[in-house]
Amino acid sequence: MTLSVALQHQFSGFTLDAAFEAPEGVTALFGRSGSGKSTLVNAVAGLLRPDKGRITLDGSVLLDTGLGRMLPPHRRRMGYVFQDGRLFPHLTARQNLAYGRWFAPKGQGAEMGRIVDLLGIEPLLDRRPGALSGGEKQRVAIGRAILSNPRLLLMDEPLAALDEARKAEILPYLERLRDEVRLPILYVSHSVAEVARLATTVILMEAGRVTASGPATELLADPAIAPAMGLREAGSMILARVAGPEEDGLTRLETGGGPVFLPDVGAAPGGTLRLRILAQDVMLATERPRGISALNVLAATVEEIRLGEGPGAMVRLRLGEEHLLARITRRSVRLLDLRPGTKVFAVLKTVSVGRENVGTAT
Incomplete structure (x- = not known):
């Protein structure tokens, strides 16, 4: 209809x-x-x-x-x-x-x-x-x-x-x-x-x-509309399949960029969830980080870089068939030599995805 x-x-x-x-x-x-x-x-x-x-x-x-x-x-x-x-x-x-x-x-x-x-x-x-x-x-x-x-x-x-x-x-x-x-x-x-x-x-x-x-999956991950959404609220929504609970109370989810670990989400294995990930909570690295506390490191490809009017920049990443936004500085873009096609790793803290940002998917 x-x-x-x-x-x-x-x-x-x-x-x-x-x-x-x-x-x-x-x-x-x-x-x-x-x-x-x-x-x-x-x-x-x-x-x-x-x-x-x-x-x-x-x-x-x-x-x-x-x-x-x-x-x-x-x-x-x-x-x-x-x-x-x-x-x-x-x-x-x-x-x-x-x-x-x-x-x-x-x-x-x-x-x-x-x-x-x-x-x-x-x-x-x-x-x-x-x-x-x-x-x-x-x-x-x-x-x-x-x-x-x-x-x-x-x-x-x-x-x-x-x-x-x-x-x-x-x-x-x-x-x-x-x-x-x-x-x-x-x-x-x-x-x-x-x-x-x-x-x-x-x-x-x-x-x-x-x-x-x-x-929604495409529009929310569009860097061009981030200012209209509000830079602090800008982010993307990705789908994740529930793999199952871990022994330490975390839940393992599978995404197009690799596993994501979150506190118990109360969902049965095999189900699909929507994860809203704020752009300001995503860090980027050109090599897989080692010796860090963040558990979620997702392999991604830079698809678009949109420079802001100030010192910031919004980077759209491709994770398999989906997109993720990262809000970083212009300086970081320059120092990492980021450009469309660059292979990167998106780093996300487990605690940065609150329960209010986890929903069910159709």
């Missing part, structure tokens, strides 16, 4: 002029606050009529201003999860879920028990929203949206109002939603960590325009 969006809209002091296509999976609209992400999602939902535009979902026309056609929100079959959940305060979690199910076409929709199990909300069913934590409210809100049997799930920064502990609690449920329900999702976020954990496609927005788009 493909979502195609092309629209223009003028606000006071701000112009939205954006076009993109979102394939199946989780498409993340990423950008700073005020870049137009929520406006785009509201237009897809039918909550905003743009000045000009066309929106189609799997060939079905939702909006075409040229033809004077705008399908009302209730006929678009969209599930919408807002920042604050927006549960009905006088209803229990069970009743909120049943409200979502009421909108599903007769005889269609997910089975409530399955969604309750998927989101881990069985113990919450008889509580009202006032007795739920922020993360619990969001899980119920997600369940309500899914039970309406939407063609597309819209999520507008659903974790933005949560603290780090609550985000860590809910992210695994979002991964399960992506991997098990396989419902197309348009996900708004300004968090690189969330995008790296969840997205299969990334749409980068700035000042009302789409500046880059593509598969």
